[in-house]
Amino acid sequence: xTAVSQTPKYLVTQMGNDKSIKCEQNLGHDTMYWYKQxxxxxxxxxxSYNNKELIINETVPNRFSPKSPDKAHLxxxxxxxxxxxxxxxxxxxxxxxxxxxxxxxxxxTRLTVV
Amino acid sequence: GExxxxxxxxxxxxxxxxxxxxxxxxxxxxxxxxxxKQESGKGPQFIIDxxxxxxxxxxxxxxxxxxxxVKHLSLQxxxxxxxxxxxxxxxxxxxxxYNKLIFGxxxxxxxxx
Numbered sequence: 001x002t003a004v005s006q007t008p009k010y011l012v013t014q015m016g017n018d019k020s021i022k023c024e025q026n027l028g029h030d031t032m033y034w035y036k037q038x039x040x041x042x043x044x045x046x047x048s049y050n051n052k053e054l055i056i057n058e059t060v061p062n063r064f065s066p067k068s069p070d071k072a073h074l075x076x077x078x079x080x081x082x083x084x085x086x087x088x089x090x091x092x093x094x095x096x097x098x099x100x101x102x103x104x105x106x107x108x109t110r111l112t113v114v
Numbered sequence: 115g116e117x118x119x120x121x122x123x124x125x126x127x128x129x130x131x132x133x134x135x136x137x138x139x140x141x142x143x144x145x146x147x148x149x150x151k152q153e154s155g156k157g158p159q160f161i162i163d164x165x166x167x168x169x170x171x172x173x174x175x176x177x178x179x180x181x182x183x184v185k186h187l188s189l190q191x192x193x194x195x196x197x198x199x200x201x202x203x204x205x206x207x208x209x210x211x212y213n214k215l216i217f218g219x220x221x222x223x224x225x226x227x
Contacts, residue, residue, distance in 0.1 A: 004157070023148075031213060041152075041201055041219070041220045042217070042219055042220070043158070043203065043217040043220075044217070045214055045215065045216075048212055048213075048214065050212070055213050056214055058144045080216075086148070090157050090158070092157075094213050096213070102148050102160040102163055102211060102216060103160075103213070104160070105150075105157030105158045105159070106157050107155075107156055107157050108156070108157050
């Protein structure tokens with residue numbers, strides 16, 4: 001009954017590979033996010049989708065491409081992985097884009113590029 | 115640019131004491147703030163939020179104070195317990211809309227028996 005679930009939890013891959021991280025939420029929310037947390041624990045938003053529409057696209061290399069097949073899913077595909085992509089990636093969701101709505105976070109995917 | 119920062123990267127307290135975690139934000143127009151708790155190996159978990167039209171909000175053992183004059187937030191935890199050990203983040207909602215949260219750097223709270 002996990003609210004926001006990500007797979008995989010751990011991902012180790014070589015430079016140059018292409019990988020995907022999947023996220024699903026069962027909260028009925030219409031907005032989903034991807035955040036990146038670096039080695040110093042700093043959390044920064046990457047993307048947000050509202051009702052399958054991209055609404056936030058931060059300054060992220062175009063090797064990162066999010067895809068939202070429906071409101072409950074937001075996947076992140078990364079091409080040509082680089083060492084600097086190593087981080088923990090968090091998916092989150094919230095109800096709507098305004099008001100007092102906190103974001104609910106998944107458990108994170110620890111990506112290690114070697 | 116906008117930023118949210120914390121004064122203390124690590125806070126050590128004795129079990130049973132009260133803890134105060136501080137946060138400074140830079141955008142005076144921000145209208146909504148959240149405190150999150152992140153335990154090791156887990157995602158951030160919502161603790162408490164506050165709107166800019168409030169100065170104080172209380173939850174169970176936690177209180178958030180907002181001082182808009184100096185753009186300062188604090189999280190007070192009463193009777194700190196070992197289970198409170200975690201990294202705490204304050205976040206402000208970006209005024210550009212879309213519920214974009216801008217996080218501070220985090221403070222590690224270590225509770226000692």
